[in-house]
Amino acid sequence: MQDKQRILTGDRPTGRLHLGHYVGSLKNRVKLQYDYETFILIADVQALTTHFDKPALIKDSIFQVAVDNLSAGLDPSAVTFIQQSQIPAIAELTVLFSLLVSVNTLRHNPTVKSEAAQYGYQDLSYGFLGYPVSQAADIIFCRADLVPVGDDQLPHLELARKIVRRFNELYSAGLKEPKELLGPIPRLKGLDGSSKMGKSRGNAIFLSDSDETVAEKITAAKTDPARVHKNDPGHPDICTIYSYHQAFNAERHEEIFEDCKRGAVGCRDCKRHLTSCLNRQLLPIREKRRHYEANLHIVRELIMEGSKKARLIGDETVCRLKQAMSLDLENMN
């Protein structure tokens, strides 16, 4: 039997994960976990590129991100959690790969550009500008076949492939090119109607929110501004709440679309319905979270065990590459 293909994907531990992560990636990870060998990277070094002055937040988020993944349904006996900073191979490969990446390529990376704008960086740090190189090392150290990502990560994956090709050309390194596995669902809007739910944008429903908090957040969310009275015809296609029905209410979102357009359902009832839908789906997630939060030592062990396994894989990759580059005096080709 052929070995399973390997998946690597990751999260930055800069806070807790939210419904955008859930529909955009966590659900998909859960679906893929038994068909692929799945590695989940907790990218703490990458988180530090923007949050270097918040070590306590990063530490807490390393746990929270793991708990979010586990609560969403990832099976600790099937997947491997990896803490990025604990894998020396990632740091070593970052240095070797950086030799092959021009500063201009990084400066023109659209995701780096928009993040720099978001964080108000005029003067980028070397580490921030170069994080896509480090992300290539995340993927290549474990020789991943597939990388499930959102479309904002495509420039990074393209860079990883370029590095692989260049390495193979120069040193006959025999690395394989990783491929993306694009998420199934378009980006979830923020509660404020902006195009993206984001941890730091104050417009997110977190997987760890209580059912009361979910109810409050949905109640306060903006709907179609043209609807003043309950019976006014609505415009579900521009309504944030309707977009959540699409993502979380597979059975009834079409009916809601029609009812809203006809003015047959008011915003209040529509929100109430959504809230109960969300809370129903969050119930098993909250139960698992309770278990892990009461047993954080299990989470810690899982991350440490996974990182240990990843270190061995990484050391092997580094060894092979150093041999290919004729740097390894002990094992000269």
Ligand code: TRP
């Ligand atoms: N950049 C990713 C994000 O912001 C997180 C990440 C780090 C990642 N390393 C990765 C994703 C490797 C995929 C593969 O969400």
